[in-house]
Amino acid sequence: MAAWLCEPVSESQTAPLAGITIVALEQAVSAPMCTRVLADFGARVIKVENPKGGDFARDYDDVVNGLAAHFVWANRGKESIALDLKTxxxxxxxxxxxxxxxxxxxxxxxxxxxxxxxxPAELAQRHPQLIPVEIDGYGSGGPLSHKRAYDLLVQAESGACAVTGHPEMPAKPGPPVADISTGLYAALSIMALLIGRAQRPSGASAPAVAVSLFDTMTDIMGYPLTYTQHSGIDQQPLGMSSPAVAPYGAFATRDGQTVVLGTTNDREWQRLAREIIDRPDLADDARFATNSDRCAGRDVLNEAIGSWCAKHDLAEIQQIADEAGIGNSRYNRPSEVIAHQHLKDRDRWRPVTTPNGEISALLPPPVIAGFEQPMGAVPGLGQHTDAILTDMGLSAAQIDALREQGAIGPAYPSTRDRSN
Structure with a gap:
């Protein structure tokens, strides 16, 4: 390991991945999410970008003080080096x-x-210690392997859109589920191989990893595919409900809110019917004795629950449901989640530096005793080029020569230059 690569720009030495270095040729969401997760755990991530625009997700929009929301979300804690890999x-x-x-x-x-x-074969010869991880759309060896793939395209191909939305009205799940999940599988693969490399035979090169969005989504689609495989039935999407369990869905309240109530077993159904909506007749009705029965009769149950909810305010419904031990939540818009009291009370927001000023971002999900994720800065395009090259041992003259050759991007402007 080169000594200069072991000194990250900003990282606690207690971080689980301190001393690990990841080089990324990445764009959009899937690979950036993979490397952001690794950066969150303390790895040094060096993001290699084309000097002419860099990661195209930088230009998706400009809502974050002139920066793109996707890019800011998926790229904190990284260093950016601008290299023209055609030279x-x-x-x-x-x-x-x-x-x-x-x-x-x-x-x-x-x-x-x-x-x-x-x-991978070429990397194994030149860099045998390196774990090559390639994320693609469909994996190798099939009729779709040559195709470009984006989140929506793969969600459609994998059947995810067909089980989202409403009957005859398919929809894409809001978050880029294919991208995020594939990135997480890739990060998990890297962590597993880092743990296992001590057992690698002497002289053996690191295993290569390939993770496709399509394989990830068919894994996530495990329940719908298994159900259809063994029943011959394509389940219909039910909006804010589930074909797998009932009653389970969203209901309008008297005060104009939406409550979501969920039962997952017979005992919870009995409590909902008897203790919340006061319908012992439904609780005793043999037509609703099992979950399969309730799924078949969901329209009757939804009507009864909806009628009761329409006569009560959200706060009252949630209090009664909590006392009865029934899962419930409030339907929130993103603007309401940003102001969510639960996030404030649990101190989940942290400042993050960007090239255009400080913003607030949520901590990653894992809460680890004695360690808080560093929440490093979002890099400007090529912001760390000169620093990385200097740490590699290149002189100012050598860096200037690379710049004259077009091998690296222009010098990153100083704070003063960017403010003018």
Whole structure:
């Protein structure tokens, strides 16, 4: 491991992944989410970007003080180096980075890494310690392997849109589920191989990892696919409900709110019927004795629950449901979640630095005793180019020469320059 790669810009030495370095050829969401998770656990992430615009997610919008919301969310805690990998100088710098890195994460277009000489077999020869992780759309060896793939496209191909929305009105789940989940599987693979590398035979190169959005989504679709495989039935989407259990859904309240009530077993159904909506007749009705029965009769149950909820305010419904031990929640819009008291009381918001000023962001989900995720800065395009090259041992003259060759991006402007 190159010594300079072991000193991250800002990282607690108690971080679980302190001393681990990840090089990323990434864009959009899936690979950036993978590397952001690793950065959250203390890894040093060096994001390699094209000097001409960088990660195209930088330009999705400009709502975060002139920056894109997707980019800000998925790229904190990273360093950005601007390299033109179509030049010999840019590729040589990349290989010097890989000499001291633990993993290379990429999600470029199909075949791009192979065309660049970065296929797993080539990396195993030149950088045997490196874990190559390639995220793509459909995986190799199939009729779709050549296709570009984005979150919505893969959600449609995998059947996820068909089980979301309403009958004959398919929908895409709001968050980019395919991208996020694939990124998490990729990060988990890296962590597993880092743990297991002590058992790797002497002289053996690190295993390569390939994770596709399609394989991830077919895994996430495990319940619907298993149900259809064994029943022959394509379940219909039910909006804010579930084809798997009933009663389970959203109901309008007297004060104009929406409450979501859920039961997952016979005991909870009995309590909901008897203690909340005061319908012992439904509790005793043999037509609703089992979950399968209740799914078949969900319209009757939804009407009864909806009628009761329409006569009560949200706060009262939630109090009664809590006392009865019935799961419940309030339907919130994003603007209401941002102001959510539960997040405030649990101190979940943290400041994050960006090139255009400080913002607030939520801590990652894992709460680990004795360790808080560093929540590092969101990098500007090429912000760390000169610092990384200097740490690699290049002189100012050598850096200038690379810049003149077009191998690296322009010098990153100072704070004063950017404010003018």
């Amino acid at each position: 010999a100088g840019g590729m040589e710098v990349l290989h010097q980075l890989l000499d001291g890195a633990d993993a290379l994460v990429s999600n470029l277009a199909p075949g791009a890494t192979a065309r660049m000489g970065l296929a």
